[in-house]
Amino acid sequence: MRDRPRSNLERPVRIRKSARLVLINERDEIFLFRHEDQAPADPANPELRRYWVTPGGGVDPGETWEQAALRELWEETGLDGVGLGPWVWSRTTDMVLFGKLGRSVERYYLVRVRDVVVTSANQLDHEREVYQQQRWWPLAEIEASDETFFPEGLAGLLAPLLAGEIPAGPIVLVPKIATERG
Secondary structure (H helix, E strand, O other), X not given: OOOOOOOHHHOOOEEEEEEEEEEEOOOOEEEEEEEEOOOOOOOXXXXXXXXXXXXXXXXXXXXXXXXXHHHHHHHHHOOOOOOOXXXXXXXXXXXXXXOEEEEEEEEXXXXXXXXXXXXXXXXXXXXXXXXXXXXXXXXXXXXXXXXXXXXXXXXXXXXXXXXXXXXXXOEEEOOHHHHHHO
């Protein structure tokens, strides 16, 4: 009996753990980067190349999720000595990362800060290439914006956090594309 060819869904996929930060300041604004890809990151949406994301990135070998979150916070924003809050959201999504199809398994940690100055001085070269802008966003501006934000539904996810409603455990986010596929 011959082996049947694998479908796209059966191909082994590289898993990348990613620690992300929901960085909120004293004015209840969230810090986001405008990410601009040279090639499509979402195979299901190849036209999407520009979008806003939270700081964060890959968990290095031997690192805990929490250690990665604090390292990424320092690398991408220059913030150090900041207390890491609770893990509030989880998301798993397929994407093209560094030219290869992979699955990003993400944990989002809440971080509250006061009177901080964000710097890009510690960013890695590839971050400087894709982060085209950074800013603090008030919830009302996210709600009124035509921009694309990740995770999907960011405004609705932020509202309870800003109201002080911290989930007892992380909320599992289902990307819209996954629900559209069935």
